[in-house]
Amino acid sequence: MSRSLLVVLAVLFVGITAVTVITWDRGRLKLPRRIIGLALAQVMLIGLAAAWINRQEYFFTSWEDLLGISSGEQGPSVAQQGKPVPSPGKNQLSAPAAFAKKMASLSDNGTHSVVQNTYVPGEKSHISLPMAVYVPAAYFQKANEHRAFPVVQLFSGYPGSLQTWLIGMKLQSTLDSLIAEGKIPPVIAEVAGQYPSPPRDSECVNAAGGDQVDTFLTTDVPAYLKQAFRTAPNRAGWATMGVSTGGFCSANLALRHPTEYAASVSIGGYFDAIIDDTTGDLYGGSAALRAANSPVHTAQLHNRPAMSFYLFAIKDDPSSYPSTKRFIAAVHAPDGLTYVIQPKGGHNDDVWHNASLPAWEWLGKILRA
Numbered sequence: 001m002s003r004s005l006l007v008v009l010a011v012l013f014v015g016i017t018a019v020t021v022i023t024w025d026r027g028r029l030k031l032p033r034r035i036i037g038l039a040l041a042q043v044m045l046i047g048l049a050a051a052w053i054n055r056q057e058y059f060f061t062s063w064e065d066l067l068g069i070s071s072g073e074q075g076p077s078v079a080q081q082g083k084p085v086p087s088p089g090k091n092q093l094s095a096p097a098a099f100a101k102k103m104a105s106l107s108d109n110g111t112h113s114v115v116q117n118t119y120v121p122g123e124k125s126h127i128s129l130p131m132a133v134y135v136p137a138a139y140f141q142k143a144n145e146h147r148a149f150p151v152v153q154l155f156s157g158y159p160g161s162l163q164t165w166l167i168g169m170k171l172q173s174t175l176d177s178l179i180a181e182g183k184i185p186p187v188i189a190e191v192a193g194q195y196p197s198p199p200r201d202s203e204c205v206n207a208a209g210g211d212q213v214d215t216f217l218t219t220d221v222p223a224y225l226k227q228a229f230r231t232a233p234n235r236a237g238w239a240t241m242g243v244s245t246g247g248f249c250s251a252n253l254a255l256r257h258p259t260e261y262a263a264s265v266s267i268g269g270y271f272d273a274i275i276d277d278t279t280g281d282l283y284g285g286s287a288a289l290r291a292a293n294s295p296v297h298t299a300q301l302h303n304r305p306a307m308s309f310y311l312f313a314i315k316d317d318p319s320s321y322p323s324t325k326r327f328i329a330a331v332h333a334p335d336g337l338t339y340v341i342q343p344k345g346g347h348n349d350d351v352w353h354n355a356s357l358p359a360w361e362w363l364g365k366i367l368r369a
Contacts, residue, residue, distance in 0.1 A: 005051050013044035094118045096228035103135055110141035115172050117162065120192060120224050125216035129193030132162045134171055135229065136179055136186035148230045150237040150367035153221065154191040155253075157244030157268075158201040158278065164243065165191040168349030169356060178357070184364030188229055192221050194249065201278040204249035205293050208284025217249070218257045235305070236368040241265035241359065243352040247320070251295040251309070251327070258304035263366045265310040265359045267352050268320045271295040271327035296323070299330040308336035310362045312355040314345040338362060 020037030024030075094102065103114045117132045138144050154171075156164035165171045171189060178184045194213060195202050202213040222238075225231055232238060238261050242250035247269015254264035273293040275281060283290040291297045299309075309331060313324040324339070331337045340358070345351040 006048065009044055009048040009051055013041060013048055016041045016044055096224050099133075100228040103133070104140055107135075107137065107140035110137050110139070110144075113137045113172060113176055114140075115166065120216075120221055122212075122216045122220040123223070124219045125212040127196045127211060127213065127216040127220070129196060129216065130162060131190055131192040131221060131224070132166055133225070133228075134175060134189040136175065136188070138179070138186040139188070139229070146230075148232050148237070148369045150185065150187045150232050150239070150369045151222075151225060152187055152189045152239050152241055152363060152367075153217070153253075154189055155204060155217075155240065155242030155246030155249035156191065156194060157242075157246050158195070158203075159199065160194070160244075160246065162191050162193065164246075164349070165189075169243070169353050174353070174356070174360070178360055178364070183361045185367070185369075187364075187367065188225070188231060190221065190225060192217060194246075199278070200280060201245065203245065203273070203279055203282055203293075204253060205273070205282055207280075207282045208286065208289060210282070214253060214256065218253050218260060222260070232367070232369040235260055235262045237262075239263040239265070239363055239367055241267070241356070241363070242269060243267045243349075243356075244269060244320075244347065248295070252293055252298075254307060255295050255298040255304075256293070258307060261307070262305075262368075263308040263310070263363060265312075265356075265363060266324075267312045267355050267359060268314065268317065268347055269311075270320055270323035271299075271330075272323050296326050296330050299327060299335070300332070302332075302334075306334035306336070308366050309338070310359050311337070311339040312342070312359065313339070314342050314347070314351070316344055317347055319347060 016037060020034065020041060023033060027033075099116070099118045103116050106114045106116070113134060113136050115132060115134045117130055119128055120131045121128045136149070139149055154165050156162070171191075175184070175187065175189060179186050194204055194217070196211045196213065202211055204213050204217055206212045206214040240250040240254045240261055242248070242265070247266030248271065250264045251266050251269065251271055254261040271294065273283065273290045275283070275290075283293070311324055311327065313320045315321050321341070328337065328339055340355070342355070
């Protein structure tokens with residue numbers, strides 16, 4: 001949405017306010033005119049504030065995007081939406097084996113997928129945060145009792161939570177549909193907490209002298225999953241995917257741990273390590289540490305196994321597109337690169353969900369259990 005909308009709303013607000021003040025004691029029907037004038041002025045002020053916030057945070061870029069009207073440039077949507085899974089308290093922490101047993105008991109012998117939450121005790125990171133896990137119906141079927149399954153680790157934006165993927169990205173219904181249609185193989189997917197010290201944005205990194213979120217997400221969480229489930233035995237069956245800040249997490253963590261992950265998906269993400277009021281100085285003033293957490297830089301270092309990247313960005317999204325262009329330029333063979341640049345859209349769950357559908361299909365062709 002353009003700056004002209006802000007100007008129009010500002011002019012209307014000032015004009016209505018001025019007319020209300022000038023005519024306050026004039027003519028008849030004073031009370032109704034005062035009420036109507038004040039109400040219209042408040043509506044314009046609220047609209048102006050909402051438009052300003054949208055322009056700063058880039059949630060919607062057009063009226064079609066705001067109203068949910070398809071422009072023909074986005075993929076199909078999934079009608080069914082998942083239901084919230086209550087976040088567990090620390091007293092609901094389950095050992096991996098007990099958690100897996102609970103999920104199996106809810107699957108009705110593999111007739112449907114299961115999504116459940118638990119709490120992951122970070123043995124290496126000393127961080128404990130909630131995690132939601134999606135396990136496909138096929139996992140619980142007797143014919144697959146010795147089969148290993150690929151794993152996709154999911155990351156949310158900031159501020160975000162498990163519900164970004166469970167609700168906004170319709171995780172369970174989306175994966176159920178894609179698997180049923182044969183577009184992807186059955187996969188295990190998980191999304192874990194990323195913000196141990198809210199409201200600070202962790203950026204999923206090991207902060208200098210602070211929270212070791214990278215270690216939690218790439219060591220503690222996989223260790224829990226491997227103990228609980230029959231997961232793919234090596235990097236060929238492990239991938240990352242994220243939206244917005246989670247897109248940065250996806251690319252950065254995959255590149256920092258290339259022996260653990262074979263592929264990374266970034267949807268509306270960025271590829272430079274940022275420092276701002278939400279993050280604080282995560283890197284302790286170290287340019288080297290900041291570069292080591294900038295995918296634009298680390299993608300050019302080829303002392304690692306080859307990786308595959310899938311990128312999605314909106315061309316008029318200043319928080320993502322410029323950095324995405326730099327990352328595209330930084331990726332070279334033997335790494336694989338697939339990217340989709342959409343002319344317009346927004347920075348929100350609806351756009352990201354539609355963008356995730358072909359990304360999931362791409363992952364389905366990459367992952368090997």
